[in-house]
Amino acid sequence: VAVGAGDMKINRLAYMYVMPAMLIMSLVILYPFVYNVIISFSNMNLTQFRNWKLTGIGNYISVFADRSFWYFFFKTVLWTVLNIFFHVTIGVFLAIILNKDLKGRTFFRTLLILPWAVPQYITALTWRGMFNSEYGAISLIMNRWFGISISWLTTEWGAFFACLITNIWLGFPFMMVIALGGLQSIPDALYEAAEIDGSTWYHKLRHITIPLIKPVMIPAITLGVVWTFNNFNVVWLVSNGGEPSDTTHILVSWVYKAGFTYLRMGYAAAFSMVIFGILILFSWNFIKKTRATEAVY
């Protein structure tokens, strides 16, 4: 519906109510965004910070010509896919268990939400300590029980999987809570009817549970993808800023390093615009293809 002058007049009060929020959103989101777009076409860096000038699309060319971009893009996709797979699988699995009449259900619900309740940086730093190959709890347990010794934080893929495990731990409770909400909204009558028809556990899962929790899970997965794709904290803190040798990065941690360590602001702004474009494309297509916004009933 087009917003015309008439609409403005009729709903003036409503517009006035939302105006403070719109004004603040414009200040904290729209203005930085536009500024970011502008400096992505500039030569702003440590030596040209105050007297920067527009230099065209050079930064965008540098981003796509940089091997690091493609390498970290691959790692980011891998990171996102693996995280979301485990978040959703573990989350839905636990939600199905918790949806049953278990003894101590409230206790387990609280316990399983705990990883989500602990501040991310505390979790990340604790896991980093536990991954130390000589003194960390994980390494000690693996060594003692299985005789395996893994250099988690000093090898490229060791550090990647250390970050991954930490983020799986942090992320599954969100999916569990969302799935649990979806499961509780499914009428029992559907399961009862399926049971009368002789459906197996698998059939009920496939034809009732999954389709009916899809409307809540798809937006949650979309959000999860965006959050995971942009999950700077875990990667940065567990790998101590991309160690070893700046190999443990996803796109956002690398852009942070380019911007705030190397102060290559123009390049970092262009890089972040590319990340923004990737996420917009993904979210738009994902929601469109999965028809997540359509009603089920």
Added chain:
Amino acid sequence: MNSKILNHSIIVISFFIVFFSCSGRNPNRIMVWHSMRPLETDILREALAEFGERNPEWEFSELFYANETARINYIISALGGSGPALFWGASDNIGPFVELEVIAPIEQHVSQEYLDSFITEPFSANTWFREHLYQVGDRVGNHLCLVYNKAMITSPPQTMDELIQIGRELTKDTDGDGKPDVYALAWNYTEPYFAVPFIGGFGGWIMNEKNQPTLNTQAVIKAAQLIYDLGNKHKIIPAECDYEISNALFIDGYSAMIINGAWSWGTYLKNGIDIGIARIPKVDETGLWPAPAASPLGYSLNVNLKGEKQKVAVQLLEFLTSPEVELRFAAAGANIPSRREALRDPIVIQNEMIRSSLDQLQVAKLMPVVTELRWIWDAMRPSYQGIFTGRTTPEKAAAEMQELSEKLIKENRGST
């Protein structure tokens, strides 16, 4: 009608709440950002409270940030027109800060007599750059020394060969699992700053007088190889060790020695460790002492300060660099004071740790304040760390470091 008035009132009040709650900054507040350790933070806080009593119309406070975070946050806030009145840190921040125009020259605000009261040997405590004074030092050094636990080792090794020999005796597998539990030495050796002394030990340095990187050299290669061998060949240092792990090992008695700076010594003393300070052992091959990077530490003035607030901030700076305050820091953390008067004080002269620290300082190298140093540090880290993960060799790492540092300088300066 009444409900309309009520609705409009709510909107107007909302606006006032939102906008006026955002402008709650106290204009009479003088803030100091720093990276001091907890013991020193207490002293700083006390000094600020004391100064606050003399200036009751002003509010003084401090805020801790880790080194890198402090630098980045200060740049962002000062570029945005705010930030703390005083910024405390090492002098290697000065180059980028001046380049970004976020700190103000200080020389016109203080007397020549005041400036003359600072030490100039082995290097100037105050940092001048492009003919302006940008930092007033409250201590000098910031250099690495060998710290040893006297309960575990009576006299520190003088040479690398001695270190390796003593190290083999001190490194022990106490629980019989085939892995050492107690190490001779631990330090944050994967961080380039903590490896730099060894480059000096082989007669090299990270940059030349033209501010160009000198990383692809035999000195860098041999230094990296030596550090690698200490862990992988001689096995007297842990295979994986960052700053926190090495500190924890030393404090808990799992490492007899650590290479660390004066900022950490107070913590060791507080934990009841009887520590001794010594030079990092001499490199046998060259007969040279390792040369840690040294710098003054002190206060810089925010470029955004004006009028009375700037005046009070300068007065605070003078107070914080007074001999009496410096001596408090010296007594607590064995810091080398920047004022001649404080350096002559019995508290300093009779302090064995300060004497040893001064001895190490004799062979240290002053860190340049130019911005190029920033890019060199950043360029060193990835390849240098690659040596310890097995990704690369010292030879290849040295070449990569050189290439990346030249690239970063070129990108930022426009030419090499």
